[in-house]
Amino acid sequence: MKVYIIGLGLIGGSLALDIQKMYNDVMIFGIDSNANHLEEALELGLIHQKATISGIEDADLVILAVPVDVALLLLPEILDVVSEKTLVLDVGSTKNPICEIVAKHRNRNNFLATHPIAGTEFSGPQAAVTNLFEGKTIIVCEIEKTAYKKQEVAFDFFRNLNMRIRYMEPKSHDKHIAYVSHLSHISSFMLGKTVIEKEKDEKDIFDMAGSGFESTVRLAKSSPSMWTPIFKQNKKQIIKSLEEYISNLSTFKSLMEADDYEAIFNEMKNTNRIKEILK
Amino acid sequence: MKVYIIGLGLIGGSLALDIQKMYNDVMIFGIDSNANHLEEALELGLIHQKATISGIEDADLVILAVPVDVALLLLPEILDVVSEKTLVLDVGSTKNPICEIVAKHRNRNNFLATHPIAGTEFSGPQAAVTNLFEGKTIIVCEIEKTAYKKQEVAFDFFRNLNMRIRYMEPKSHDKHIAYVSHLSHISSFMLGKTVIEKEKDEKDIFDMAGSGFESTVRLAKSSPSMWTPIFKQNKKQIIKSLEEYISNLSTFKSLMEADDYEAIFNEMKNTNRIKEILK
Numbered sequence: 001m002k003v004y005i006i007g008l009g010l011i012g013g014s015l016a017l018d019i020q021k022m023y024n025d026v027m028i029f030g031i032d033s034n035a036n037h038l039e040e041a042l043e044l045g046l047i048h049q050k051a052t053i054s055g056i057e058d059a060d061l062v063i064l065a066v067p068v069d070v071a072l073l074l075l076p077e078i079l080d081v082v083s084e085k086t087l088v089l090d091v092g093s094t095k096n097p098i099c100e101i102v103a104k105h106r107n108r109n110n111f112l113a114t115h116p117i118a119g120t121e122f123s124g125p126q127a128a129v130t131n132l133f134e135g136k137t138i139i140v141c142e143i144e145k146t147a148y149k150k151q152e153v154a155f156d157f158f159r160n161l162n163m164r165i166r167y168m169e170p171k172s173h174d175k176h177i178a179y180v181s182h183l184s185h186i187s188s189f190m191l192g193k194t195v196i197e198k199e200k201d202e203k204d205i206f207d208m209a210g211s212g213f214e215s216t217v218r219l220a221k222s223s224p225s226m227w228t229p230i231f232k233q234n235k236k237q238i239i240k241s242l243e244e245y246i247s248n249l250s251t252f253k254s255l256m257e258a259d260d261y262e263a264i265f266n267e268m269k270n271t272n273r274i275k276e277i278l279k
Numbered sequence: 280m281k282v283y284i285i286g287l288g289l290i291g292g293s294l295a296l297d298i299q300k301m302y303n304d305v306m307i308f309g310i311d312s313n314a315n316h317l318e319e320a321l322e323l324g325l326i327h328q329k330a331t332i333s334g335i336e337d338a339d340l341v342i343l344a345v346p347v348d349v350a351l352l353l354l355p356e357i358l359d360v361v362s363e364k365t366l367v368l369d370v371g372s373t374k375n376p377i378c379e380i381v382a383k384h385r386n387r388n389n390f391l392a393t394h395p396i397a398g399t400e401f402s403g404p405q406a407a408v409t410n411l412f413e414g415k416t417i418i419v420c421e422i423e424k425t426a427y428k429k430q431e432v433a434f435d436f437f438r439n440l441n442m443r444i445r446y447m448e449p450k451s452h453d454k455h456i457a458y459v460s461h462l463s464h465i466s467s468f469m470l471g472k473t474v475i476e477k478e479k480d481e482k483d484i485f486d487m488a489g490s491g492f493e494s495t496v497r498l499a500k501s502s503p504s505m506w507t508p509i510f511k512q513n514k515k516q517i518i519k520s521l522e523e524y525i526s527n528l529s530t531f532k533s534l535m536e537a538d539d540y541e542a543i544f545n546e547m548k549n550t551n552r553i554k555e556i557l558k
Binding site for chain 1 (some may be wrong): 397415459463467468472474486492503504514520525538545546553555556
């Protein structure tokens with residue numbers, strides 16, 4: 001089995017590790033525009049061999065794990081050269097733009113649009129870990145546009161990763177993920193910014209990190225190169241979610257200003273429901 | 280050694296467990312206005328015996344671990360009845376109001392104002408865990424107002440807990456903690472609210488929780504009874520931090536609206552500094 005992984009960061013690298021455990025006779029070819037990352041991926045044993053896109057006509061499985069703006073450029077090129085047997089998966093955090101860009105491609109049915117809901121705040125080949133996807137959800141979009149045989153390859157792959165599959169329309173995915181993932185990242189980045197600006201003496205932040213700050217600001221360690229194109233592609237939904245978030249924060253501030261602590265108590269009490277939802 | 284713990288929630292209960300490990304001949308007396316919690320603390324083995332405030336004249340150590348509004352009522356009562364040998368510690372998340380309320384008390388030098396920077400999002404006696412304070416920071420305020428012999432008892436206690444001590448003025452503590460702890464809680468509560476309001480179908484939240492939402496929203500599980508009085512007591516500093524946070528979020532939204540993705544990249548890149556700060 002020949003697997004090509006394009007983009008050897010956290011997701012691509014972690015998939016490479018799991019794939020090596022899953023299949024006995026697998027050969028993993030790596031592609032990355034960053035020569036250092038590619039070399040690192042080889043040294044870390046994530047991939048067996050460096051490769052280029054021209055070589056993938058021979059692939060059984062191609063995984064596109066690059067920033068979402070680069071994915072829009074590469075996917076049509078990849079579909080141009082794939083053979084009949086090849087399944088191409090992307091794993092990006094936006095789904096509507098990539099589904100639109102290949103909607104009319106003659107090899108559209110070689111492609112499956114996915115978004116594994118798994119990750120950490122770290123990036124690059126060094127961030128790759130085994131079992132990152134174990135028990136997690138993978139969102140699958142436009143399943144009906146992928147050829148039946150390739151669907152089977154994909155389902156087999158997800159089953160081996162032990163992932164739960166959920167089907168969504170691309171636009172619906174982008175709307176939900178704006179709230180649950182993209183907004184979380186912005187709230188975390190801006191919280192980090194607010195505290196850094198205030199705390200000129202960094203020692204104070206460090207010592208006070210145990211107080212809940214560390215977990216709320218964890219996502220502010222994420223890669224700007226990965227997140228900027230996501231924000232760009234999901235602009236409309238993200239602005240809407242940001243508006244609602246800012247409005248809720250402003251209401252909370254007004255309640256504080258009005259000394260309405262009963263209402264503040266109730267705001268928190270109602271939101272405690274998150275305990276049951278996330279259980 | 281006789282230890283009285285008033286308030287047998289997460290902090291009081293966890294201290295009770297550590298104290299039992301620390302001292303051989305210790306007797307822990309528990310006080311809690313919630314009769315169920317008191318009974319639970321006894322059943323869980325957090326305390327050896329139920330007690331009332333009138334009994335504490337005999338105590339070596341009194342730990343006041345109640346909501347910060349209740350602490351303002353109880354601390355003067357406690358100092359009224361302590362004997363010469365008794366050290367009284369509070370552990371609240373605001374320090375200026377409690378220091379002010381006992382500033383002129385005749386037994387002020389029996390008291391030490393502290394804030395251990397440790398916790399989880401859970402509450403009640405069931406939330407108590409051992410080693411919660413291991414390696415964490417404890418903020419100590421107005422050390423010079425505590426009698427020297429009681430300072431020694433306190434330092435011995437913190438050393439046994441393996442905590443690092445930092446000294447701060449009460450007002451300075453309340454200003455810093457507004458940013459690093461209180462604001463984090465509000466950002467998390469309002470993020471939870473925004474997403475719950477949007478996602479009527481709770482299944483969507485659940486499945487997408489792996490995407491970073493779970494850690495940013497963790498603090499929204501916290502107890503409203505504990506947090507409402509903290510927000511009330513630190514109102515001025517919290518409103519200021521909220522204003523700065525809302526302003527940063529609004530700027531981010533404006534950059535999105537203006538398609539200024541270079542500036543958005545830089546906002547994130549600059550905030551990535553949090554990686555080094557929290558290391």
